[in-house]
Amino acid sequence: MSSFVLAQAGTETRPTFWRIGHVGEALFYYLAAVAVAIFLFGVYRRFATYARGADDPIDRLTDLPSRVLTAAKLVASNEKQFDRDLYAGVMHTFILWGFLTLLIATTILGIDMDLWTLVLGQPSFFVGDFYLAYSFVADAMGLLFVVGVGMAIYRRYWVRYGRLWGKHISTEDDLFVWTLFLLGVGGYVTEGVRILGTSATRDVSFETVSFVGWFVKDVLQAAGVTADAAAAAYPVVWWSHALLALAFVASVPYAKPFHMLSSYANLVTRDEDAGRRLPRVPEDASPEEIGPSEIEDFTWKQLLDHDACTKCGRCSSACPAKAAGRPLDPRDVILDLKSYREGLEAGDREEVDIVADGGTSVVDAETMESCMSCMACMDACPVDIEHVTQFTEMNRRLTESGQMNKNVEEAVMNVFQKGNTFGDPDRKRPDWTEELDFEVPDAREQDVEYLWYVGDYPSYDERNQHVARSLAKVFEEAGVSYGILYEDEQNDGNDIRRVGEEGLYEMVAEENIEAFQNCDYEKIVCTDPHSYNTFSNEYEQFGFEDGDSVYHYTQVVENLVNRGALGLSGTELDDTVTYHDPCHLGRYNGEFEAPREVVRATGVTLDEMPRNRDDSFCCGGGGGGLWMDFEEETKPSEERIREALEDTDAGPDVDRFVVACPMCMTMYEDGRKTGGYEDDIEITDVTELLVEAIEAKNERSGAGATSAAAD
Template identity: 65%
Template sequence: MVADGTVTRETFWQISHAGKILFYVLAAVAILIFVYGVYRRVARYTEGTDDWFDRLDDLPTRIVEATRITLSNRKLFDRDTAGGVMHAFIMWGFLTLLIGTTILAIDMDVYRPLTGLTGREQSFFVGDFYLSYSLVMDAMGLLFVVGVGVALYRRYAARKWRLRGKHTTVEDDLFVWTLFLLGVGGYLAEGVRILGTGFPAFETVSFVGWFVADVLALAGMSQSTAAAIYPAVWWSHSLLALAFVAAIPYSKPFHMLSSYANIVTRDEKAGARLPGIPADLDADTGAESIDDFSWKELLDQDACTKCGRCSAACPAESSGRNLDPRDVILDLKQYRERRDAGEAEAIDIVADGGESVVDAETMESCMACMACMDACPVDIEHLKSFTRMNRQLTDTGQVDSNVQDTFDNVMMMGNTFGDPPDERADWADELEFDITDAREEDVEYLWYVGDYPSYDERNKKVARSLAKLLERADVEYGILFEEEKYDGNDIRRLGEEFLYVDLAGQHVEQFEDVDPERIICTDPHSYNTFTNEYPEVDYEAFADEPLLDFEYDGEWNQDGEIEVLHWTQAVEELVDDGRLGLSGDELDYTVTYHDPCHLGRYNDEYEAPRELIRATGATLSEMPRNRNESFCCGGGGGGLWMDIDEETKPSEERMREALEDTDAGDAVEKFVVACPMCMTMYEDGRKTGGYEDDIEIVDVAELLVEAIESRPDPDAAAGATAAAD
């Protein structure tokens, strides 16, 4: 220990030579069990299907970025600051203890033997290094114990609902209690050692261990007693630690490895873009069996920590729909593990009725809003697996009847309403000016109007408002008239991939013919699919398919040579250039704004609509759930076309939030949207929720037009002055 006055401690104090040998044997066994378990996990991933793109490209950069994300705990602070601090304490404490143990092993098992070969064994675990080591280990170990203590409080005292669910088992309890016992057991062993060695003065740097030793002494424990019981305390702590190491690949602690691997292999555009399908019509694109899932989807399942953040963020779960994104991922994992162990018969992965892993109603409940993915701290790509199961339902004809009607409408008429294509531009008939046909004249802006602004009466008003803005700004713009079709974004997320490819091919042919500098979209859903998905389609592979109505066989916009914008982004530039003549004091409304999922979470655009609202002079009062935490309107993922039984519609809940939870409260006069689907859903929610007399639903474009029209027309004023003269 310190018989020669050296500042250090004896690692195996009071442990016999046979005990040391036994410890090394058990440590070797634990490590072998650990390595074998990891091997089995990795081998299982290799049995999954290939993923649709290379997730290991530029691996060093991926590792560095994943390390930064993991060590910063950035995503764990989102939506739950206390949970983020708790996890940071646990993770940093655990890593420090792991590193400290590794340093000690290097000193004992590498450095000392190597220096012993020179005839004089040495140790770096002495003096100032030892004192610094002891101080850091005690401090970070304390954070670890505090963090685990908070976790125990949240799970058992506060009983946070999202920490429990159908997949909560004794394994979860064992995991958190084992961590707690490891932390406390380490301090107990340290305290007994300090007491047993007579309180060496330099050990005060181990302030927690010193405190434990003081408590034990005050409780009546003598130095000799401490020395006598130390081996039992040391062995109990060591055996628990070795058992924990051996158990990591076989139980919940494996998330410490799988979560990091999941972040390394993440797709930064996950959800915003989806995997394509092979051109071979006979290829399996769905989820007929668990073996159809890709290796990354299997890794997703293992990375889930059951934290329930996705459950808490999911608007479908909050609305009482039959969906909990955590349960879907864990249902798939549980079924896979039971199948691998030979404990389960083969059943359908997803089906409408009968025995299946996931029910069709669960998938119909998903709004494709990506709230679950945004909330997930380990980058699980829920929507990728959900779309795979939706494709299975579509391939087998097990889709909601209203959704099937929508598919039929798109196939026959090119739009989700089933209305004649030649009526697509009728919304413009009430305008006092003509809109350019982009097929006949060169334009700077190709305006993709979209289905709802073209055919839905309420959204036609929005289309006319946007046309007025573009006209007033004197930009060269045009539309495709009857050649415009539905963009395909949402039917793709419902599993109708082949029809989506057909729509994409037809559109890019039109885009190539028009060759605009920019494409602007009324609908964030269109903006997303044109920006993130059309460039990913392998048009050449499908060009010769007789069932598809396009011949385009090139790549489209992969380098972004055509700029795709949501209309708010384009008009914000026009406002900044002064082309709409706004002074910023036209309106005095108090309004709130709803972030559309496909504009916000999908594409990280939050400020353009807000800048336009402020440009009108209106006072913007933010709802508590805004930007990436925005609560979905309920229309995405086909929700607009389905009749779903739910406790409270998401749109009704959002109306309540606007009037009750914003800082302005019921002083909010207008609920502002920037998405045609949101407009439709919120107009419905305003009626069914009884809010018709309390608030008005308007689009940002309508607010801008009102601001512009509230100003005197300078030309008219000049004419009136001339007439008076």
């Protein structure tokens, strides 16, 4: 007897394997078993590849239940997809939840048919109200799935959205999106044909709950398709849909659909401190073992990163190096490495260097030198690929093989010989204090609340020396207990580490830690966000125990402002300004509000940049960019100033471009000149703005006192 289950009187259900027959049913289960076997073998091969990778220095499986739940929340909410792109967020939400619902619906049907009724011998629960609710939900969520895939097709092929195209976009991407579309539409066609075909032998009025399938049935009837014709065509329609679904299942581990698994695994095993805290080089590593020279040198997590990439291009569109025309596309680097590995596995690719200056390497040295270590790519990535860590390790390989950029090499040598990137003597480090009308305390000789790490640029660069003097004036005005290290201060090493010079980084870190330990202080305050980042997040690797007591100066000054230590009324200045979030303060360490609170406290009108906070656009100075020369279409600093003058609400009425980082100050002063904006806007540090407000307050107080005396 056919497995066509006719509804009993008053019982709503649907026929399963209608007109397929026992032989067809057996064939289907056989093909399903084959598809699952192919799927499992493919997954095994993928994980066998990861097992061949190097050990990861981070324990990525600690507190696994919490990791699994956190990753599930990220996937379920689609919050990373919504970031910067509402259209993509809605599209992916529809596809994800529609797909999951259809998968669950298929699983429920299988449980009823194979486990509940066949194995356990229980009456089917796929009837009555359960069936009606099931059909309605499946149709509704399936429709969202089709709409979501349709949105993807529209954006990819009609709009030809830029970031969805690139050198690694291939036929597999076309097959993936069109297969999803055909699966979604094919399911409804199959349902509509079934409803029409069975209408000749039973009452199908209750099938209106399957409103999309019912609509397809109506369309077929309007087109002249009879119930008998639908019944005759049903086996062909059903097998077409079933074979496509089984082929999709079998293909998952071998093509783009694998990201549905690898992306989730990547979220589970992510390191929340990736980028801001780089891994140490093992103490016993030889120069040949530092940085990847062959594919097996990448850790298993980095190989998983390569497979998790969905080719969405979010990292590429957020990358300031790519926007400036530098030879870096974060997506291409990740996919180049994946393609190289797959080529080796297939035997159609010869082994070459992973990264080298010229030649036939997988990644060119200039590509890695272009990275600004701004972490925009990582922030934009919806599956938490750790680009910066991998890029830094490739820079380590270039350093160890003697292929470092010459300008960077000069800065590195200056740090090695003189302790600063300028190559000036240590004794000149405190020269910036000489123009002050008070003496800056020496933290080596007296107890202080704040040990102030000034940094290279505020110490040696003339423009940034003014920023250092401004902060000293703020501390004096507020009566802060502070002191500096004078000539015992060394370069912080943050950017030295990110250009790949790990050995020198370890040396300066240990020297700075020793200098800190020779002082009696409660907290450390940094002028530079780069110093703040590495002291807070990385010096712990070398025995520094006070990382939680490190602050950026805007955080300290915000506290002074809030407790009234500077006596500001919030009406001192009346300029219109915009504020630039430094990467190492904002995106790296999540501090967005402290500098804004200080800026607002001066009385100015703060007009936000279109790209702000996490989405801030890098100045171009990070990752050694400050020391290198690139042929760029438009410098990141020039683009950012243009954005301030053209894309903010105030537009050309913005008087000042406010920064909170010495590197940003240097880059934007340069961009203001090279971009032709010298007469249009001023570059001002938060402390300079604050000192102006204090001076305006004091002038008013002095004028008030003079007036009172005259009276």
